[in-house]
Amino acid sequence: MKGCLGIRQENAYEEERRAPLAPDHVANLVREHGLRVIVEPSLKRCFSDAEYERAGAQVSADLSPCQIVFGVKEIPPANLLAGQVYCAFSHTMAGHPSTMPMLARILDLESTLIDYELVRTPHGRRVIFFGHFAGYAGMIDALWGLGRRLEWEGVRTPLEEIRPAFEYESLDAAQSAIKAIGARIRRDGLPPSTAPLIFGFTGQGNVARGALRILRLLPTVKLQADELADFCRAGSFSNGTVYSVQFRQRDLYAPIEPGREFDWSALHRRPATYRNRFEQFVPFLSLLVNGINWDTGFPRLVTKSFLRALWERDPSPRLRLIADITCDVGGSIEATVKTTPSGRGAAYVYEPLSGAVTEGVGGPGPVIIAIDTLPSELPKEATTSFGDALARFVPALAAADYRVEDAADLPLPREIAQAVIAHRGRLTDRFRYLESAMPGSG
16 A cells, blocks of 8 residues: 555564664654554564554554565565565675575565665765664673673773663663763773773774774774784883774785785775785784674685684783674674674683684683674664664655566665665566575575
8 A cells, every 4th residue: 555654573583672763753754744654563662562653653463554564674584475565674685595585585475675775875875774873782792791701800890880782771871881981990090901902993884983982982092003013012001091993994905916005996896816914913902893894705804713823822812802793604703603692691702722602701712792683782772863864765665656567667766776676576687696596596
């Protein structure tokens, strides 16, 4: 039904509490645009069913009247309906086997799939995202995990008072708590055995910016990557300060061919002609926050073999924790061998010498935190921010005529049109490569 949109409950992940639109967005869509909104009931969503009803929505388990259904994460195949239009983070672009059943079911049902990740400006910048909130929550959890790890080592610091992000009632509450701890560190210092406490960040985008915003609540001094070795050798650092390094791509990768200068466009056209440059810096880091997207053609940033060699040289190296905010299992951080749930069970130790995994923060190896649903730890703020970006496209999405055969003819805003992965049961031209990843295609 044109002009009718649905908001589905999130049931792919138990800890997911976000929604694509908040009640305030729904109220505006109903009042200003005359849209009908049906919200699937949920006991765990950060906004209650009653709040959506007060905003003018109908709460119902039946979303079949909706022309378009909005969600956040992947949709279990059993929940998909025939001929419907879905907007979600599908994670299907890479053709990973775990997401192909959803895409195959959409094709079988002759439905349409639009992916938020592909909604971009003409310059390629993402328009609808949770990235800042992944950075906020990821950094809060990283500080919590570092405090726990140091405590396990017998080193008591104010960091052990930091809680996981989901335990704070709001982002403001978390920032206030961390800012107060920063004041104590500035006044009293950290134990000398922790100095210099150096935080490394990969990525230049929303995730890294969000994480750095949290870190700057502590007394922080910025360093450059190529300063690290001399800085640590000099020994002239303060235990009332934490140090941060934001690594650029030229710090992460170098051309394999001797004498060739780093070239960003060459790296992205021919990543196989580049090697890892980043691992030389890792031994100087106390904590690594990984916020950079990675493709399989690129060198990994931290390999299992590197970690094994590091722990063979020194059974107690400086590196205590890796917060892999990108959460790409087996990806740029090879020791990210699994995802972790939100909560106090969010950490495990990867033991480089054996390859074993130990739950918690204790053991011979780096602590790994790799939570796949980080923005859900700050669900109300994340939902409101995401909905602010999405809401301006909703009237056009709800009013479009999806009966046209060719996706190129869909009457959609340009940003949305390029985000259509499948239409009426057929992959769009840009995504036909996914046919080879479909179940049974081989």
